[in-house]
Amino acid sequence: MIAHAPIRLADFQISPRTGFLPxxxxxxxxxxxxAWYHLADNLPKLLPTGTIRxxxxxxxxFVADTSHLEQTMRMLSYLGHAYLWGDKTYVPDRLPHNLxxxxxxxxxxxxxxPILSYxxxxxxxxxLINPAQPPYxxxxxxxxxxxxxxxxxxxxxxxxxxEARAAQAIRAVPGLLEAAAQHHQQDIQSGLGEVLESxxxxxxTMNRMPENCDPYIYYSRVRPYIFGTKNNPALPQGLIxxxxxxxxxxxxxxxxxxxxxxxPTLDGLLGVSHQDDPxxxxxxxxxxxxxxxxxxxxxxxxxxxxxxxxxxxSTDMALKMVYNQCIExxxxxxxxxxxxxxxxxxxxxxxxxxxxVVGTGGTPFMEYLAKHRDETKLAVM
Numbered sequence: 001m002i003a004h005a006p007i008r009l010a011d012f013q014i015s016p017r018t019g020f021l022p023x024x025x026x027x028x029x030x031x032x033x034x035a036w037y038h039l040a041d042n043l044p045k046l047l048p049t050g051t052i053r054x055x056x057x058x059x060x061x062f063v064a065d066t067s068h069l070e071q072t073m074r075m076l077s078y079l080g081h082a083y084l085w086g087d088k089t090y091v092p093d094r095l096p097h098n099l100x101x102x103x104x105x106x107x108x109x110x111x112x113x114p115i116l117s118y119x120x121x122x123x124x125x126x127x128l129i130n131p132a133q134p135p136y137x138x139x140x141x142x143x144x145x146x147x148x149x150x151x152x153x154x155x156x157x158x159x160x161x162x163e164a165r166a167a168q169a170i171r172a173v174p175g176l177l178e179a180a181a182q183h184h185q186q187d188i189q190s191g192l193g194e195v196l197e198s199x200x201x202x203x204x205t206m207n208r209m210p211e212n213c214d215p216y217i218y219y220s221r222v223r224p225y226i227f228g229t230k231n232n233p234a235l236p237q238g239l240i241x242x243x244x245x246x247x248x249x250x251x252x253x254x255x256x257x258x259x260x261x262x263x264p265t266l267d268g269l270l271g272v273s274h275q276d277d278p279x280x281x282x283x284x285x286x287x288x289x290x291x292x293x294x295x296x297x298x299x300x301x302x303x304x305x306x307x308x309x310x311x312x313x314s315t316d317m318a319l320k321m322v323y324n325q326c327i328e329x330x331x332x333x334x335x336x337x338x339x340x341x342x343x344x345x346x347x348x349x350x351x352x353x354x355x356x357v358v359g360t361g362g363t364p365f366m367e368y369l370a371k372h373r374d375e376t377k378l379a380v381m
Contacts, residue, residue, distance in 0.1 A: 007174035012297035019167030032063040044148035052086040062102035070124040077116040094240035115252035117289035118259035122159045146225040154212035169198035180306040199329035219348035228254025261294040268301040271308030334373040
């Protein structure tokens with residue numbers, strides 16, 4: 001049952017204006033680790049030289065600093081993946097001491113594994129062109145890149161815009177939970193109208209991915225840098241972080257949109273369920289890579305949402321209709337994601353004669369995404 005105390009989005013590091021995105025993203029902190037940030041800023045120029053590993057190994061000692069942790073986590077995650085995937089001659093099975101020490105320390109502080117995950121790749125990786133305007137496509141620039149270029153930027157920008165468009169749905173959640181707990185059907189219907197409009201905007205943004213992100217460029221120049229170490233044939237035993245985890249190899253998932261809190265929140269809110277199988281285990285595992293406060297929000301919504309039960313028991317056809325429209329839009333979102341996986345990854349892999357293709361999260365993504373989509377459709381009343 002819902003708690004009597006008001007639900008405050010700020011308690012979960014959520015903004016009513018920007019949702020899971022920070023309202024005022026901070027760029028490079030000016031502190032003793034300037035050399036680290038400077039190297040990360042220059043990755044697009046240095047990665048083609050094949051010298052990035054030597055440059056990272058030569059960095060001065062990292063100075064522990066508790067300010068701007070997410071920005072530091074972003075910088076270290078990009079350097080870590082540049083070290084892993086930035087030299088095509090071989091894939092190392094360990095990270096050097098200096099990088100391991102810094103990355104593990106900051107990862108522990110932010111509550112996520114030391115690997116590039118969605119918060120560092122998207123949520124904390126944008127700047128506003130006009131601070132007075134929302135973080136939509138026309139008003140956002142990417143802070144950190146690997147190789148740079150319009151395709152890499154656009155891929156991330158689409159995700160930033162989707163997060164911004166989702167804010168309308170996320171800020172409706174507290175009111176919806178309260179309304180459902182009190183069986184206030186008119187308030188539920190009104191709140192679901194907000195969710196529906198938000199989902200429609202998210203889908204409109206998702207449809208724009210092909211405008212500036214070419215499937216071949218994505219597959220060959222963007223995607224290779226965001227792989228993790230779990231279920232990755234290049235690192236079957238995992239990755240050693242020198243001086244940490246008793247020098248035992250670690251297996252962490254790569255960056256993937258499944259680490260965004262939007263869809264799990266909406267699944268929980270609308271009562272979309274997934275069968276107990278490896279797919280569900282994977283979805284739950286993805287929460288380890290979220291901002292911890294966002295993960296708590298997802299779990300809070302799942303524990304307290306009663307909207308589906310109220311709508312199902314209601315004789316109000318308008319309520320059932322708006323609920324089903326939300327499910328249909330969520331289905332469309334997942335269906336478009338599956339379509340992109342087919343054209344941006346599966347088709348490209350076949351053309352490259354890669355028969356062992358997995359998602360950046362280390363999964364059989366076509367099977368998983370199709371199952372996500374189909375299980376969403378089952379929620380229609």
